[in-house]
Amino acid sequence: MNDLPAAFLEEMRAQLGSEMPAFEAACAGEALRGVRLNPLKKPAHLLPEGLGEPVPWCPDGYYLSTESRCGLQVLHEAGAWYLQEPSAMLPAQVLHVQPGETVLDLCSAPGGKTTQMAAAMQGRGLLVANEIVPKRAQILSRNVERMGVPNALVISSDAEKLALRWPETFDAVLVDAPCSGEGMFRRHPETQGEWSPESVQGCSARQKEILSCAARMVRGGGRLVYSTCTMNRFENEDNVDWFLKTHPDFELRPFELPGVDGREGMLTCYPHRIRGEGQFAALFVRKDGETRQLDGNLRCPEEKAVRRAMEQAVHTAPDPLFALGDTFFSLPGCPDLRGLRVLRAGVHLGEIRKGIFTPDHAWAVSTLAPDVERVEIRESEARRYLQGETLTVDSGRGYVLPCFDGLALGWGKVTDTVLKNHYPKGLRRAVNAADAES
Numbered sequence: 001m002n003d004l005p006a007a008f009l010e011e012m013r014a015q016l017g018s019e020m021p022a023f024e025a026a027c028a029g030e031a032l033r034g035v036r037l038n039p040l041k042k043p044a045h046l047l048p049e050g051l052g053e054p055v056p057w058c059p060d061g062y063y064l065s066t067e068s069r070c071g072l073q074v075l076h077e078a079g080a081w082y083l084q085e086p087s088a089m090l091p092a093q094v095l096h097v098q099p100g101e102t103v104l105d106l107c108s109a110p111g112g113k114t115t116q117m118a119a120a121m122q123g124r125g126l127l128v129a130n131e132i133v134p135k136r137a138q139i140l141s142r143n144v145e146r147m148g149v150p151n152a153l154v155i156s157s158d159a160e161k162l163a164l165r166w167p168e169t170f171d172a173v174l175v176d177a178p179c180s181g182e183g184m185f186r187r188h189p190e191t192q193g194e195w196s197p198e199s200v201q202g203c204s205a206r207q208k209e210i211l212s213c214a215a216r217m218v219r220g221g222g223r224l225v226y227s228t229c230t231m232n233r234f235e236n237e238d239n240v241d242w243f244l245k246t247h248p249d250f251e252l253r254p255f256e257l258p259g260v261d262g263r264e265g266m267l268t269c270y271p272h273r274i275r276g277e278g279q280f281a282a283l284f285v286r287k288d289g290e291t292r293q294l295d296g297n298l299r300c301p302e303e304k305a306v307r308r309a310m311e312q313a314v315h316t317a318p319d320p321l322f323a324l325g326d327t328f329f330s331l332p333g334c335p336d337l338r339g340l341r342v343l344r345a346g347v348h349l350g351e352i353r354k355g356i357f358t359p360d361h362a363w364a365v366s367t368l369a370p371d372v373e374r375v376e377i378r379e380s381e382a383r384r385y386l387q388g389e390t391l392t393v394d395s396g397r398g399y400v401l402p403c404f405d406g407l408a409l410g411w412g413k414v415t416d417t418v419l420k421n422h423y424p425k426g427l428r429r430a431v432n433a434a435d436a437e438s
Contacts, residue, residue: 007197008182011232019272026272031187033064034086034276036112039119040148040367043080044406049073056259058089060119063275074382078407079146079365084112085187087269087276091176091227092116094255094262094281099124101171102294102333106159106214109136111143113176118149123367126294126333127152128170130162141343142427148366153331154344159213165339167216168290172223175214177207183229183278186271204234208242215247220289224250227281231268236280240266243284250284294335297322309357310349314399316370318349326351327360330368361424364401364411373400374408375419385409388428391419
């Protein structure tokens with residue numbers, strides 16, 4: 001690790017006192033890696049290579065060896081797991097979302113916490129995942145798709161607009177706020193050069209604005225988790241104090257998870273105290289307020305004709321059925337989407353052109369995958385499929401789902417013994433891409 005910024009070390013000495021030598025020793029050590037298995041998708045036999053001990057506070061989380069290349073395994077592309085640093089698994093566990101709830105992840109990209117909460121919701125309820133930066137929102141949408149999430153609405157908006165649109169609406173809101181990133185110093189040493197006391201103060205001011213907007217969207221009795229991947233008090237404890245003073249209808253709620261103790265309603269994770277990188281989480285509950293419902297959206301126009309085209313191609317058509325431009329999708333509890341920049345709404349099912357239905361990749365890899373023939377292929381064939389190659393198969397006719405270890409990889413269309421590849425061209429190099437962890 002490079003030399004840590006002097007002003008950062010000075011602040012940590014003020015916060016940690018006699019613990020400072022242990023903190024500096026931990027910062028000089030190796031960053032920890034983690035992986036979270038996806039309970040929405042369970043491979044029949046295979047697990048990530050390099051799987052280590054369980055992460056205590058996350059039932060599906062595991063430590064991962066530094067040598068592991070499980071991000072390049074076929075099942076990673078099939079959504080069987082998500083690479084995520086162990087401490088980053090904490091905030092979603094603190095929020096403790098439940099199946100059937102209406103949940104907002106306000107600063108979602110790249111999607112680790114979103115997909116973690118989606119797994120806990122088990123496909124029931126509505127999960128709104130927002131990311132204001134368009135390019136990051138696209139990454140978020142791709143990860144939601146890869147992990148097979150059926151009940152997420154992925155949008156790109158600023159927090160103020162959403163607060164005006166959805167006041168007192170959500171059972172649970174997560175604000176994993178943009179921060180100075182001190183918790184990334186060990187994993188990404190280059191971030192040390194971007195840090196400054198001025199950036200800390202700037203982040204703190206921005207976080208207050210986002211928190212205020214988030215608070216307006218929490219229903220009476222609802223929960224709000226504020227988290228950062230930094231360790232200084234200005235962005236963490238000081239912001240909590242400010243929030244409680246300016247929002248008297250909220251109070252801190254103690255929390256406790258295996259291996260962590262948030263008895264004061266908040267917790268700072270330091271790398272010498274916990275097996276993970278720097279992280280902060282605080283849990284608030286709104287004492288007063290109303291509960292409002294999300295407005296419903298209009299059903300798909302010409303629904304009977306759309307269903308007939310779907311059933312002719314893949315023998316089934318989910319319910320409910322909605323239209324988003326030329327794309328048909330299914331999202332129970334879908335709100336009014338007018339005026340929103342929507343990247344993904346539930347499961348994108350496909351498009352109809354000249355009366356012919358073409359199924360979408362998202363439908364193949366979702367937990368709502370249609371009941372069409374599943375063609376199991378070997379790992380070597382799976383890698384060829386992910387590169388866009390045509391395969392020779394022994395069975396199947398029409399649209400099928402090529403599968404590896406029981407998990408669908410996408411669509412194929414079989415004529416005679418030839419499986420024409422329908423894996424999206426924009427994803428065909430994804431299996432060879434470098435790992436992304438958050």
